Amino acid sequence: MSEPTAGETTAGAEDLAARYSRSMLGVFGAPQRVLVRGEGALVWDAQGREYLDLLGGIAVNALGHAHPSLVAAMTKQVESLAHVSNFFATPTQIELAETLLRLAEAPEGSGVFFTNSGTESNEAAFKLARRTERPRILALENAFHGRTMGALALTHKEAYRAPFEPLPGGVEFVPPNDTDALARALAPGDVGALFLEPIQGEAGVVPLDAEYLRAARELTAQHGTLLILDEVQTGIARTGHWFAHQGVDGVVPDVMTLAKGLGGGFPIGAVIAYGPRARALLQPGQHGTTFGGNPLGAAVALSVLGTIAEDDLLGNARRTGQHLADRILDLAATDPRVLGIRGEGLLRGIALADPVAPQVVSAALEAGFIINAANPCTLRLAPPLIITSDQLDAFVDALPGLLDAASAPADTEPAPTEKRS
Incomplete structure (x- = not known):
């Protein structure tokens, strides 16, 4: 020591x-x-x-502090390319996207968008929800999805919201683990997306019931509503699964948001759109980021994922x-x-x-x-x-x-x- x-x-x-x-x-x-x-x-x-x-x-x-594999990956990558604009692709970016799709067990036609943080991932998911052209978005009471304006609109705590109102509109909150309330909210058929955290971290580390998650998947599929799972805190092996929802049979999201453990301390996040429908919602020019998926962040994230698997x-x-x-x-x-x-x-x-x-x-x-x-x-x-x-x-x-x-x-x-x- x-x-x-x-x-x-x-x-x-x-x-x-x-x-x-x-x-x-x-x-x-x-x-x-x-x-x-x-x-x-x-x-x-x-x-x-x-x-x-x-x-x-x-x-x-995720790997603690100064982990040798993370340090080595960062050092090796920065010696060649640290950043290129999003006019170009890099091998590390492509490999990271492919790795995440494999770990997520995403179907053919799925895609990844890289961000720099959890709140940015949820901002991108908010845009996906808007692109359904349905006016309503549902989130849960006690939810926390971030502090930027779109993510804040999805966050329930009044003390976070009040200083910055008016927030982006159309968001309604339903009680967690209340399937009947969710069914009533979805019934009109005009909800673009339902945002859920499998475990509500800021609420006090409160898991959603497995039965509720399965019901949410069934109900959203029935009404053509996107199920967006915020796995910013629960993803990347945190719960003993690559992603927390993988511990609940029958639950596959339409969109998943990630960050936190993905970079092991380096700022990187991701949005995974499952299947062609979700992937097609954002077209060229409708969203972007300067730093998201840069080769340095992608190399570090690949190191984190590889070390989690190997160890x-x-x-x-x-x-x-x-x-x-x-x-x-x-x-x-x-x-x-x-x-x-x-x-x-x-x-x-x-x-x-x-x-x-x-x-x-x-x-x-x-x-x-x-x-x-x-x-x-x-x-x-x-x-x-x-x-x-x-x-x-x-x-x-x-x-x-x-x-x-x-x-x-x-x-x-x-x-x-x-x-x-």
Whole structure:
């Protein structure tokens, strides 16, 4: 394990934080720490303190930090071509599109459009929905699809929407897991698309019922409505499947949106249009992007996908995710402050009895763990797919103390933890 570099001091960290506040727009608030390097599932801040990264950049760092295959792929590609305009194609772009279509089990006539982020993928999908020439689009209550204007119109949380209204129109929200409500909304036959997240991450890592997903597929097919699955957070092996919907028999979308784990930290996203009908909705000149699918991003994404397959990280996500779930359920049986755990694979929400999740997150950071509060009663974990059971055990073993610290007076420090290297 590498040692802290020279100059990693409290004074240096304070200086970096001050420079951040002077130079950056304040949309994210004050940073919790200034991180300077990482290795595997560990990161270090500007003071040389070590943390176990159980959030993975919010499900982005699929291979952890500084993974050798990702570094090698990026280095090799940047030595030849980093970027060309979309007037040209590159071998890496073509190979990545073919690989995604194969992993998605997409039928003949399907196609891929590359973007730079999840919200851009959903913007492109929003355009596909508009091209059906049907006036209505459905999304779910508690949905999160992004912050740009079209994606924001699909996002349910009022606090995100209100400052930017009027948003693009025609979007209606229906309750999740309510098949009757969905059937009523689709009945007039004028809905262009239904947007779903297989697991609603920002809502608290809440999976949609398998029966509901199957009903949504059947109903949308019956009414000629596009089923658009937002797999930005759940895709790329996060749930133990290449894409979360592949764990539900009979569910094949018309469109799927991706990003986050696809680049393992490099910004790249994708839209997969399943079959000729969806592919034909956007014609030449109707959409575009400058950086989407550039050779550097495509090479990195191919490395991520190849490493996941070669190292059986799909299996690791299933095994370690189940190990975490079992440990949390054992804890819940003896500690009433923990109610249980939701999610699949390595996208998990730990349900708390009291609304103390933000305080637990702060206590965890002090103790050397990076996690997230999806809502006041839910801790979200989305660690790198390379995480080990021993590393997850270190967090679960510490969780009762973190809950103690969350309810303790503000001047009480959580107990120090051992290194997790």
